[in-house]
Structures are given as C-alpha cells and as structure tokens.
Amino acid sequence: xxxPEVLSYxxxxxxxxxxxxxQLVRRKDYRLGYQIRPSVTFFQKQKxxxxxxxxxxxxxxxxxxxxxxxxxxxxxxxxxxxxxILAQLRPYIRLKQRQCDLVLEIVAELKxxxxxxxxxxxxxxxxxxxxxxxxxxxxxxxxxxxxxxFMGVQHILxx
Amino acid sequence: xxxPEVLSYxxxxxxxxxxxxxQLVRRKDYRLGYQIRPSVTFFQKQKxxxxxxxxxxxxxxxxxxxxxxxxxxxxxxxxxxxxxILAQLRPYIRLKQRQCDLVLEIVAELKxxxxxxxxxxxxxxxxxxxxxxxxxxxxxxxxxxxxxxFMGVQHILxx
Numbered sequence: 001x002x003x004p005e006v007l008s009y010x011x012x013x014x015x016x017x018x019x020x021x022x023q024l025v026r027r028k029d030y031r032l033g034y035q036i037r038p039s040v041t042f043f044q045k046q047k048x049x050x051x052x053x054x055x056x057x058x059x060x061x062x063x064x065x066x067x068x069x070x071x072x073x074x075x076x077x078x079x080x081x082x083x084x085i086l087a088q089l090r091p092y093i094r095l096k097q098r099q100c101d102l103v104l105e106i107v108a109e110l111k112x113x114x115x116x117x118x119x120x121x122x123x124x125x126x127x128x129x130x131x132x133x134x135x136x137x138x139x140x141x142x143x144x145x146x147x148x149x150f151m152g153v154q155h156i157l158x159x
Numbered sequence: 160x161x162x163p164e165v166l167s168y169x170x171x172x173x174x175x176x177x178x179x180x181x182q183l184v185r186r187k188d189y190r191l192g193y194q195i196r197p198s199v200t201f202f203q204k205q206k207x208x209x210x211x212x213x214x215x216x217x218x219x220x221x222x223x224x225x226x227x228x229x230x231x232x233x234x235x236x237x238x239x240x241x242x243x244i245l246a247q248l249r250p251y252i253r254l255k256q257r258q259c260d261l262v263l264e265i266v267a268e269l270k271x272x273x274x275x276x277x278x279x280x281x282x283x284x285x286x287x288x289x290x291x292x293x294x295x296x297x298x299x300x301x302x303x304x305x306x307x308x309f310m311g312v313q314h315i316l317x318x
Contacts, residue, residue, distance in 0.1 A: 008164040009251055012171025044254075051254055092168055095203075095210055 002058050002088070010058065011092030018042045020086065020099040021135060022106055022128050024142035032121050033150045034142070036110060036128060038082045038103045041075040048072070059085050083107045099134050102127060118157045122148055161217050161247070169217065170251030177201045179245065179258040180294060181265055181287050183301035191280050192309045193301070195269060195287060197241045197262045200234040207231070218244050242266045258293050261286060277316045281307055 022038040052064050052074040062076030125144035151157035181197040211223050211233040221235030284303035310316035
C-alpha cells in the first residue's frame with residue numbers, strides 16, 4: 001500500500017493527464033461476443049518512460065508500450081488491478097470521480113461473476129455507453145445497442 | 160500552508176497538465192524594454208471552472224479567465240506568488256523539476272533586486288531561453304538575443 005502522498009500525487013496526475021475508461025471490445029472467441037474492458041492509462045513522451053515505470057512500480061500491475069507516435073503508454077486493463085488502483089486513488093480524485101465510481105461499479109460485477117448472464121452483461125454494457133460522454137471521447141466506440149443486436153441475432157438473449 | 164496531501168495532489172496535476180513557464184514580454188514603458196514574466200498556469204474546460212477556483216483558494220493568488228476556445232485558465236504571474244507556490248510544490252514534483260528550479264532561480268533574482276542592471280537582466284534573459292526547449296513550446300517566443308539587440312540600439316547596455 002502506497003503512502004497518502006504518493007496516492008494523492010498520482011490522483012492529481014490522473015485528473016490532469018490520465019484516463020479512466022471502460023470499453024466494449026469485440027471478441028470472437030468470447031461466449032457473449034464482447035468483452036467489457038476497464039482501463040487506467042497514462043501517457044508520456046518516451047524520454048519520460050522512467051516516470052511510467054515508477055507508476056508501474058507503485059501499482060505492481062499493467063504494462064508499458066512504446067507507441068509509434070513517440071509516446072509511451074502505461075495501461076492497466078486487468079479487472080482486479082483496475083479495481084485495486086481505483087479503490088486506492090478514489091479518496092484523492094477531484095475531477096474524475098464519476099468515471100472512477102462507474103468503473104468501480106462495473107468492475108465489482110465483473111469480478112464477482114465469471115459467467116454473467118446475457119441480461120446482466122447488457123445492463124453493464126449500458127453503463128459503458130456513459131463513458132464516451134464523460135471522457136469527451138472522439139473515437140468511435142462500440143455501443144451496448146450493438147451488443148444487444150449481436151445477442152439477438154445469435155439467439156443468446158431471449159427477449 | 161496547505162497539507163502535504165493537497166500539495167502532492169497539485170504537484171501531480173501540474174506535472175500532468177499544468178505549465179511552469181517564464182517568458183520575455185515586450186514592455187514599452189519598462190526601463191529595459193522587456194519584462195521577465197514567470198508563470199504557473201492550469202487549464203480546464205469551463206464546466207470544471209470550480210476546480211480552478213479550488214486551486215486559487217489553495218494558493219490565495221492568481222486569476223481565472225474564460226478563454227474564447229471554451230477553456231478556463233488559471234494563472235499566477237506575480238513574482239512573489241510564483242515563488243511561494245513553486246517552493247511549496249517543489250518537494251512533490253516528479254517531472255517538471257528543471258522548470259521549477261530554473262523559475263525559482265530566476266524569481267529569486269527578480270525578487271531581491273527591483274532594479275537589475277542591464278547586464279544582470281540579460282543574464283537572466285538567457286536562462287529564459289532554455290524554457291522553450293524544456294516545455295516543448297511551439298509558440299514563437301522572444302529570445303535574449305532580441306533583448307540584447309534592443310539594449311544595444313538604445314545604448315542601455317555598454318558593451
């Protein structure tokens with residue numbers, strides 16, 4: 001467990017330049033066709049990679065990759081680690097509370113049930129829809145309606 | 160004096176999304192023709208203006224203005240306040256130490272001598288040149304060479 005000073009520093013950095021997110025990702029080999037993927041991400045120019053390595057050592061989770069645009073990216077996507085990181089940072093976050101709380105809520109469901117029912121999965125997927133607005137995302141994201149349509153076509157979801 | 164947790168939060172935010180800077184500004188009414196202007200700046204979308212007001216209450220300095228591009232900007236430019244703010248944040252800063260130290264160095268000179276000699280002013284102006292590189296600034300900034308040229312033309316500086 002890190003010190004309050006380290007955690008409040010990281011919370012400040014996250015509020016300023018980090019990203020709390022959750023996305024629907026198409027997975028052809030998944031039972032329900034989609035994955036709900038929470039993430040905590042930090043970016044820096046490659047010359048500051050050491051800073052990302054420090055963050056990684058604080059959380060003991062996630063991986064760093066070099067992007068083609070000259071940036072390094074540190075991301076944590078596994079459900080248990082995202083849960084632990086956000087639970088620790090939550091008391092210090094001042095701008096991204098809504099993102100934090102919503103991911104914690106979704107992650108709690110994902111953690112406790114390895115096999116969500118299609119209906120429960122869809123309920124969570126609707127919560128994911130909120131993120132595009134919260135993060136002012138410009139990227140095209142997969143919507144819960146698309147998941148619902150897929151489930152309908154595949155006869156996974158009985159209406 | 161703010162708590163270590165608040166200061167480390169703000170240091171994290173500053174490292175992520177804030178700006179420590181010092182610039183040469185043309186001032187026709189100034190004795191030496193130019194001002195050395197240190198600054199600490201934070202930006203947020205206007206919907207998060209309350210966050211900038213909180214920062215302002217932490218430091219009891221600076222002003223907030225609404226920009227035309229939909230952002231709010233909180234900046235501190237008076238020498239004494241910049242000195243106090245950076246001195247408090249310095250122990251917690253992890254990425255912008257060089258900017259912080261250099262501004263503290265420049266500000267110490269500006270604070271103690273209300274009338275710098277042209278030669279001393281030029282020495283400080285040369286330290287300002289470093290900032291463009293440190294901050295990866297894309298803006299056109301005034302260089303110390305320009306100040307030196309002005310002083311030469313005006314016969315302020317005796318070579």
